[in-house]
Amino acid sequence: MPELLKIQNLEKSFYMHHFDKTIQGCSGVSFTLNQGEFIGITGKSGAGKSTILRSVYRTYLPTAGSLIYQSDQFGEVDLATASEREILAIRRHEIGYVSQFLKVMPRVTAIEVVQKALVEMHYTREEAKEEAKKMLTHFQLSQSLWDAYPQTFSGGEKLRLNLAQAMVKKPKLLLLDEPTASLDAATKESVKDMIVQLKEEGTSMLGIFHDLEFMESVIDQQYNMKQGMMEEGVEA
Numbered sequence: 001m002p003e004l005l006k007i008q009n010l011e012k013s014f015y016m017h018h019f020d021k022t023i024q025g026c027s028g029v030s031f032t033l034n035q036g037e038f039i040g041i042t043g044k045s046g047a048g049k050s051t052i053l054r055s056v057y058r059t060y061l062p063t064a065g066s067l068i069y070q071s072d073q074f075g076e077v078d079l080a081t082a083s084e085r086e087i088l089a090i091r092r093h094e095i096g097y098v099s100q101f102l103k104v105m106p107r108v109t110a111i112e113v114v115q116k117a118l119v120e121m122h123y124t125r126e127e128a129k130e131e132a133k134k135m136l137t138h139f140q141l142s143q144s145l146w147d148a149y150p151q152t153f154s155g156g157e158k159l160r161l162n163l164a165q166a167m168v169k170k171p172k173l174l175l176l177d178e179p180t181a182s183l184d185a186a187t188k189e190s191v192k193d194m195i196v197q198l199k200e201e202g203t204s205m206l207g208i209f210h211d212l213e214f215m216e217s218v219i220d221q222q223y224n225m226k227q228g229m230m231e232e233g234v235e236a
């Protein structure tokens with residue numbers, strides 16, 4: 001399988017001015033994600049798992065190392081040094097990110113959140129609305145909430161909306177930071193179905209899960225983080 005993302009010696013540290021100390025997020029992290037593959041990252045709280053995902057999405061600017069990504073738009077790109085313009089275009093069309101926290105915009109309804117994601121992918125407004133309805137139905141978001149503002153949604157509802165908005169784009173690379181936290185068994189199944197479907201369509205994924213049983217049912221490879229360092233990978 002062709003390589004999609006090759007991470008070499010990724011390091012991210014945080015300099016805390018107010019107490020003149022550096023906190024290590026992760027260091028010496030190296031691994032390769034192939035096209036259509038799903039890698040799960042495990043490790044204790046604070047081990048550096050989210051730091052890796054945020055560095056790939058460039059929410060965090062890596063301190064050292066390279067993240068060589070094969071972009072449809074730009075060819076081979078190092079996400080650590082790519083321009084802001086490249087990163088924004090890659091986020092818009094190629095890399096999706098799901099966390100438990102929904103970035104909500106004022107006066108944008110739940111269905112518009114998903115619709116907007118598709119309009120960015122050049123769907124017409126009408127097509128986008130139809131696809132958005134299908135996705136919200138898949139993730140069992142009650143129809144009574146479609147025209148509501150997500151600010152007041154519960155944790156699980158926000159997460160399902162986040163999943164819908166990221167997955168509806170069928171991104172090339174999907175970053176999943178605890179995508180099943182606060183979901184019941186039935187909704188977890190719908191997340192699993194969508195993961196399987198996207199994988200079949202060629203999406204590669206990097207994911208963090210507290211539910212190890214769920215994780216092991218969907219991943220191809222697993223890496224464990226310990227105090228900011230990556231341990232040897234084990235085949236899933």
Ligand SMILES: Nc1ncnc2c1ncn2[C@@H]1O[C@H](COP(=O)(O)OP(=O)(O)OP(=O)(O)O)[C@@H](O)[C@H]1O
Nearest residue numbers: 014023024025043044045046047048049050051052
């Ligand atoms: N923005 C930040 N500023 C300062 N320190 C940070 C920042 N983000 C992460 N860290 C630190 O980096 C280390 C790794 O954090 P990270 O969030 O990657 O851990 P994690 O393995 O995802 O933990 P959890 O499972 O609890 O979410 C922690 O010590 C954390 O305090």
